[in-house]
Amino acid sequence: MNTVLEITDLRTHFDTERGIVRAVDGVDLKAVSGQTLGVVGESGCGKTVLALSIMRLVPSPPGRIAGGSVLLNGRELLDLSPEEMRHVRGREISMIFQEPMTSLNPVFRIGEQIAEVMQLHQNLSRREALACSVEMLRKVGISSPETRVKDYPHQMSGGMRQRVMIAIALACRPRLMLADEPTTALDVTIQAQMLDLIGRLQSETGTSVILITHDLGVIAEATRDVAVMYAGQIVECSPTRELFSAPLHPYTVGLMGSMPGLGGSTGRNALLSVIPGTVPSLCNIPTGCRFKDRCPDIFSTCREKEPVMTENSTGHFVRCWKYGDYR
Amino acid sequence: MNDTLLEIRGLKKYFPFRGGFLSGERGTIRAVNGVDLEILRGETLGLVGESGCGKTTLGRLIMRLEEPTDGSIRFAGEDILTRKGAALKGYRRMVQMIFQDPYSSLNPRKTAGGIISEPLRIHYPEWREKRKAKMTELMAVVGLDEEQMTRYPHEFSGGQRQRIGIARALILNPRLIIADEPVSALDVSIQAQILNLMKRLQQDLALTYLFITHDLGVVRHMSDRIAVMYLGKIVELGAGEAVCERPAHPYTRALISAVPVIDPMSRNKRTILTGEMPSPAAPPSGCSFHPRCPFRIEVCDRQEPILRQQNPGHWVACHRDI
Numbered sequence: 001m002n003t004v005l006e007i008t009d010l011r012t013h014f015d016t017e018r019g020i021v022r023a024v025d026g027v028d029l030k031a032v033s034g035q036t037l038g039v040v041g042e043s044g045c046g047k048t049v050l051a052l053s054i055m056r057l058v059p060s061p062p063g064r065i066a067g068g069s070v071l072l073n074g075r076e077l078l079d080l081s082p083e084e085m086r087h088v089r090g091r092e093i094s095m096i097f098q099e100p101m102t103s104l105n106p107v108f109r110i111g112e113q114i115a116e117v118m119q120l121h122q123n124l125s126r127r128e129a130l131a132c133s134v135e136m137l138r139k140v141g142i143s144s145p146e147t148r149v150k151d152y153p154h155q156m157s158g159g160m161r162q163r164v165m166i167a168i169a170l171a172c173r174p175r176l177m178l179a180d181e182p183t184t185a186l187d188v189t190i191q192a193q194m195l196d197l198i199g200r201l202q203s204e205t206g207t208s209v210i211l212i213t214h215d216l217g218v219i220a221e222a223t224r225d226v227a228v229m230y231a232g233q234i235v236e237c238s239p240t241r242e243l244f245s246a247p248l249h250p251y252t253v254g255l256m257g258s259m260p261g262l263g264g265s266t267g268r269n270a271l272l273s274v275i276p277g278t279v280p281s282l283c284n285i286p287t288g289c290r291f292k293d294r295c296p297d298i299f300s301t302c303r304e305k306e307p308v309m310t311e312n313s314t315g316h317f318v319r320c321w322k323y324g325d326y327r
Numbered sequence: 328m329n330d331t332l333l334e335i336r337g338l339k340k341y342f343p344f345r346g347g348f349l350s351g352e353r354g355t356i357r358a359v360n361g362v363d364l365e366i367l368r369g370e371t372l373g374l375v376g377e378s379g380c381g382k383t384t385l386g387r388l389i390m391r392l393e394e395p396t397d398g399s400i401r402f403a404g405e406d407i408l409t410r411k412g413a414a415l416k417g418y419r420r421m422v423q424m425i426f427q428d429p430y431s432s433l434n435p436r437k438t439a440g441g442i443i444s445e446p447l448r449i450h451y452p453e454w455r456e457k458r459k460a461k462m463t464e465l466m467a468v469v470g471l472d473e474e475q476m477t478r479y480p481h482e483f484s485g486g487q488r489q490r491i492g493i494a495r496a497l498i499l500n501p502r503l504i505i506a507d508e509p510v511s512a513l514d515v516s517i518q519a520q521i522l523n524l525m526k527r528l529q530q531d532l533a534l535t536y537l538f539i540t541h542d543l544g545v546v547r548h549m550s551d552r553i554a555v556m557y558l559g560k561i562v563e564l565g566a567g568e569a570v571c572e573r574p575a576h577p578y579t580r581a582l583i584s585a586v587p588v589i590d591p592m593s594r595n596k597r598t599i600l601t602g603e604m605p606s607p608a609a610p611p612s613g614c615s616f617h618p619r620c621p622f623r624i625e626v627c628d629r630q631e632p633i634l635r636q637q638n639p640g641h642w643v644a645c646h647r648d649i
Binding site: 042043157159160187188189190191192193195196214215216217218220221222241244245254255256257258259260261270271272273274275278 | 377378484486514515516517518519520522523526527541542543544545547548549581582584585586587588589590592597599600601603
């Protein structure tokens, strides 16, 4: 198992009038080559900033990467010059965004937008690149791609635009693709088409995928490993199957309980289990565990000391004082 | 509890539109295209469908925020489409709405207390003293602190804003609540809080809900009966359990199988629908689902299927007996 991306103690902070917002605060993560790693968390937990930090696209100022390391195949991305980083983006790491409506340029034909990446990174001529973009459109399942390359984004539906985004992202066969909520804006039937497509293209190209989402269903369906993020940190990390069969962190357990499912929990009086309270503000992080005010299993250590990531069983890491000998 | 609170017959809403830039062609969007539906007293009827299927328009028609092109709506046996003025105001006291986006559905220049009590100011202007008491009562009911009444919407989180929206909808003691995607904009943990609150309120206040959503998990959890909508029509209607466990219409089946299962051990082979929903400006001939249907037979593109009862209480609009 080769590691394609290794993140160690990554910290991304934003300087604001109200103080320093620690959006990503000490994240360790490994993505195995050719596999899909899921990152799941609620809004404001820092998952998008994590992706932007890997791409070095954090708006600066106010944002800055305050420390840590991001190794892509052993190469430190945080030390690269902006010029070198531009060669990494699109060729080695690419990204698809949540909003297929706003992430395509409305004044260029989609063929040109796909061709642009290949012209930049693979030294193709404009004509060759346009021919390749027809091929890419065919691969992502757009019918009659020869005529569709000449369309503008507004002529396509949301699902088709997201297919175009995937075509752009995979045009140069990158080693890693970051997908930030790629299906959130889409209907379930289109979401199913999209997850199927990403999975199929991934096994063809051998690209690793980091799938960022708030939807545990998507995680269960499409990932091999998963990291749960809360208030800027990874709180649990394990193979996906194990996370769902034996979740450890009280936050993970709470999240799963609050998902209304198609299966049980239906009677007229059935209530969902609820995580009380809300996420702490990231510019005023409490001492001790970040989840302590919402945790049902709190004890004295939680109030004083910040928990550390420990390996509870092989490959299953959790950041909680409940596990291990600390109690 | 088996009596009808709201009865919809043959309801249609067509929106005219102009064609492309300068071309001036005209067409009609058939947003709601012949809906028959009954909402029973005290139940939660889930209305589920993908974006553009007309579910929001249907909710707005019931509220009389849109005027229907054709059809009838009766509330507690009385026709409400002919109501005007004071009579319409009386109807709106009994039917209230909770909106999707808690960020844009609250006036940013009003305080939480002002927003919650505004319906009272409109409907019962003579109640000056009682208004504040009623408002603080409602704030407690939905789990807000009384001292938060002087705060403005931007000072609240998404979940709290949705609580304000719910309090505003409840302050007139309505009988029917139309909830249009009330939890779609919220995180799962907050969504669970709001769903629980809505269930509790239903029991305490004997409310009837029309719960509009695209999320099948939410609709299954909340609803007694579920209606599935596709391209302006109801294609399946039945008890929540029957529709989710034994879906009969091919579209419902595909919709349910597209929902990711929260169990990585049972990644089932899904029926993935090809293509996308056709435009409601040019719906296909015959059954509007036939171009995407894996089970279509020859009659499907010629004749429109009607909603017929397959099992007691389980209605399906499909030519085949599946």
